[in-house]
Amino acid sequence: MPRVKRGMMHVKHRKNILKRTKGMLWGRKSKIKLAKIADVKAGRQAYVGRKLKKRNNRSLMQTRINAAAREAGTTYAKFMNALKVKGVILDRKVLSQMAMDYPEVFKKIAA
Numbered sequence: 001m002p003r004v005k006r007g008m009m010h011v012k013h014r015k016n017i018l019k020r021t022k023g024m025l026w027g028r029k030s031k032i033k034l035a036k037i038a039d040v041k042a043g044r045q046a047y048v049g050r051k052l053k054k055r056n057n058r059s060l061m062q063t064r065i066n067a068a069a070r071e072a073g074t075t076y077a078k079f080m081n082a083l084k085v086k087g088v089i090l091d092r093k094v095l096s097q098m099a100m101d102y103p104e105v106f107k108k109i110a111a
Contacts, residue, residue, distance in 0.1 A: 020035075020039050065079070068099030068106050074110060090109075
């Protein structure tokens, strides 16, 4: 059986790790051992951050809807319940954009 040398792939993997850690401080950008750890940690934090972004945006949308609903003379909970009872199918993202950009339209919906 012929001998297989794997130096090329080894270098390719190292290069990819160092490419992903480019811009990090100290040895994490140049030393492969530190770069591997930094890359894994950065990936984990990015994954968590993507989940947190959704949570934060939903909270922001609820706050905007609540502020607009209170200007219209109701609360967020009562407003959302009324929408559900009436069968209005608008998600929070659309409602918060309406509350920001078109407050008079939002007031008509709230009424």
